[in-house]
Amino acid sequence: MYDFNYHEPKTLAEAAAALRTSRDGSFIAGGMSLIPALKQRRAKPSDLIDLRLIEGLSGVRREGSAVVIGAMTRHADVADSALLRATIPELGRLVGEMADPSVRNRATLGGSVAHGDPAADYPPALLALGATIITTDRTIAAADFFTGAFTTALRRGEIITAVSFPIPQTAAYLKFSNTASRYAIVGVFVAKSGGDVRLAVTGAKACVFRLKEMEDALAKAFIPEAIESIAVTPSALNADIHATPEYRAHLISVMARRAVAATAAKRQN
Amino acid sequence: MAHVTIRVNGKEETREIKPRTLLVEFLRERLGLTGTHVGCDTTQCGCCVVLVDGRSVNSCTMLAVQANGTSVTTIEGVADGDKLHPMQAAFREHHALQCGFCTPGMVMSALELVQRNKNPTEADIRYWLLGNMCRCTGYQNIVEAIQAGAAAMAQGQ
Numbered sequence: 409m410y411d412f413n414y415h416e417p418k419t420l421a422e423a424a425a426a427l428r429t430s431r432d433g434s435f436i437a438g439g440m441s442l443i444p445a446l447k448q449r450r451a452k453p454s455d456l457i458d459l460r461l462i463e464g465l466s467g468v469r470r471e472g473s474a475v476v477i478g479a480m481t482r483h484a485d486v487a488d489s490a491l492l493r494a495t496i497p498e499l500g501r502l503v504g505e506m507a508d509p510s511v512r513n514r515a516t517l518g519g520s521v522a523h524g525d526p527a528a529d530y531p532p533a534l535l536a537l538g539a540t541i542i543t544t545d546r547t548i549a550a551a552d553f554f555t556g557a558f559t560t561a562l563r564r565g566e567i568i569t570a571v572s573f574p575i576p577q578t579a580a581y582l583k584f585s586n587t588a589s590r591y592a593i594v595g596v597f598v599a600k601s602g603g604d605v606r607l608a609v610t611g612a613k614a615c616v617f618r619l620k621e622m623e624d625a626l627a628k629a630f631i632p633e634a635i636e637s638i639a640v641t642p643s644a645l646n647a648d649i650h651a652t653p654e655y656r657a658h659l660i661s662v663m664a665r666r667a668v669a670a671t672a673a674k675r676q677n
Numbered sequence: 678m679a680h681v682t683i684r685v686n687g688k689e690e691t692r693e694i695k696p697r698t699l700l701v702e703f704l705r706e707r708l709g710l711t712g713t714h715v716g717c718d719t720t721q722c723g724c725c726v727v728l729v730d731g732r733s734v735n736s737c738t739m740l741a742v743q744a745n746g747t748s749v750t751t752i753e754g755v756a757d758g759d760k761l762h763p764m765q766a767a768f769r770e771h772h773a774l775q776c777g778f779c780t781p782g783m784v785m786s787a788l789e790l791v792q793r794n795k796n797p798t799e800a801d802i803r804y805w806l807l808g809n810m811c812r813c814t815g816y817q818n819i820v821e822a823i824q825a826g827a828a829a830m831a832q833g834q
Contacts, residue, residue, distance in 0.1 A: 414679050414696035414742050436743075443738045444720060446697070456696065458743060484732070508808025509786065510723060513732040514739065590807075 409446045413455040420544050423457050424565045430455035435567060437480060437519030440511055465518070465569060468492055473575055475499075476542075479518025479568040484509070486517065496537070498579040502529050502597075505583075507590065518568040521553075524560045524615075526646075531616040532597035533581065534571065535608035542570045557614040576601045580670035582663040583611075586650055593651050594659035598667040603627055607664060612645050612656045622664055631672070632665035681745040685710070686754025696742050700734075701725045703741035704751055712752035712781050716810070723809035726782035727751045733789040735808070752781035755788065764788060767826030768819070775813035783809050787823045795831050799824065 413430070417423040427433045433455035436442050445451035459465065465480035468489040475495050477486060486492060487504030506512060506529055520530045521541065534541070534550035541548045544567045553561050562568070576599040583595035592611035599606050605626040610616045625634045640660045642653035651659070682691040685708060692707055704710045704727070716724030718737050725737040728750040755762040761769065764784050774780045783806070790797055790805045797805070802820045811819060 409697045409699075411695060411697055414740075416742070416745075439740070439743065440720070440738065443740065447718070456740075460743065508723070509789065509805055510726055510733045510735050510808050511720060513729075513734055 410449060410452045412446075412453055415455060415457045416461050417457060417459075418461050418463075420462055420567055420569070423459060423462060423567060424544060426455065426457045427565045430457070433457055435459055435522075437516040437522075438482065438514040439519070440507070440515040441519065441523045441525065459518075459567070470495070471572065474572045475575060476570050476572045477517050478570050479521075480516050483507070483512035483515045483517075483520075487512065495575045496573060496579065498581055499533055499537070499573065502533055502581045502583075505529075517571060521571065522560060522562060522568055524554055524556075524558045526557045526614055526616065527591040527593075527595075527611040528616075529581070529583065529592065529595060529610065532595055532608035532610040534573075535616055535618060536597040536599040536606040537573045537576060537579065538599075538601075538604075538606060539574070540572045541568055542572060543568050551618075554616050559615075574601065578671040580667040582667040582670060584659050584663055594656055594663055596660060596663040596667045598626070598664065598671065600626070600630055600671065605630065607667075609660055609664075612660060614646070619660070619664070626668065630668065632668045635661070635664055635668070679742050679745075681741055683741070683744050683746075684748040686750060694741055696740065698741045699737055700727070700729075700739040700741045700744050700749070701736035703744075704736060704749070710751050710753050714778055714781055716778065716782075721808070721810070722779070723782040723786060723806075724779050726785040726809065728785055728789060731789070731792065733786050750785070750788075752784060755784065762788075763829035764791070764823070764826035767822040767829060771818050771822035771825060773815065773818040773822035775815050779809060779811045779813075783811070783819055783823075787826060790823070791827045791830055795827065797824065797827055 415426045431454040434453035436456050436458050466478040468477050468491050483503050492500040531554050539550045541553050579599040581597045583592045594612050595610040597608045605623045607619050607622050622635045640657040642657040645653035645656040647653050678693045679696045704713050714724040716722035720735050720738040726733050727736045730747050786809050802823050
């Protein structure tokens with residue numbers, strides 16, 4: 409790891425100022441992606457601006473018909489939230505199954521979202537639930553936020569403070585994990601609110617994306633059979649040692665149907 | 678340089694360190710607490726797990742400056758003098774180690790599990806140990822030890 413200057417600001421304004429005056433600084437939240445990158449010298453920021461002492465960035469709270477989660481809320485605390493279990497249980501379950509307990513004790517919502525890993529689990533949840541990312545400067549719809557592999561709409565010096573998740577009628581996330589890393593080879597998050605259905609896919613392209621054709625079919629009939637005949641085009645999908653584009657296309661269809669079926673199973677319980 | 682004060686196993690330790698110092702380097706190289714091991718150095722094996730304010734973390738993936746002002750418990754801090762902690766005693770009793778390299782991390786992870794769940798099932802334990810690897814593949818006895826250790830802790834032994 410290269411040397412860097414370390415800052416521990418107590419306010420968002422101090423944090424933004426520290427970043428703007430640094431040569432090539434970086435914010436750090438839980439550090440579960442950044443510290444490995446520093447150790448491998450894939451990242452070499454001149455300054456690290458640690459957000460851990462800034463108050464008011466953690467916790468899960470209800471705001472009208474949405475659940476708002478502070479950006480510095482650890483995965484372990486999101487997974488443990490009784491409020492989330494009572495409102496968007498699928499989101500709590502998804503977060504509780506990320507990585508392992510020691511990573512969940514450090515990793516944060518804001519860090520994960522800002523990192524924009526194309527195989528991460530939070531992005532499809534944000535996209536399918538129609539979440540809003542709240543930053544120090546503005547609010548950004550999830551649909552406008554994830555712009556590419558490890559790329560987001562965040563500007564330099566802008567800090568995520570919270571994410572607001574509208575409470576859906578029903579939702580389910582189905583993930584086909586790499587058995588070693590547990591990252592999604594393909595993950596599908598489906599959410600339904602009234603006549604509005606969103607279906608988002610992670611792990612399959614350079615960026616999380618929605619499948620409009622499946623959404624339209626599911627809006628007419630929210631049953632697995634409604635999307636059975638919809639073919640997923642493999643051409644733009646990732647190819648790597650874990651899966652071919654054709655296999656990923658197949659997995660998307662299967663995971664999407666299983667996700668819809670899972671919401672039905674939940675409604676009966 | 679950065680100035681950190683970390684309460685390690687009940688004792689306040691203040692040092693001047695480079696900000697890039699990892700928590701595990703601080704523990705092993707600055708404080709001489711070599712019970713915390715570095716296995717993979719990539720957040721996967723769990724040999725370096727310590728408790729930071731009661732919660733398990735991989736100390737190879739945390740900067741010591743991030744632990745400034747916290748309380749850290751390492752494997753050296755769990756026994757009561759010469760008397761092993763019930764979880765350590767259970768690991769010995771159940772032959773839960775062969776080479777022992779992963780054991781400190783296993784014990785520290787187990788302690789957070791029991792803190793959250795006093796009576797974990799075999800499935801709870803296996804799921805919890807996802808981030809702790811044993812290259813001797815001795816998981817069966819580790820699971821049995823953690824179940825026995827949890828029972829002993831519940832009885833206050």
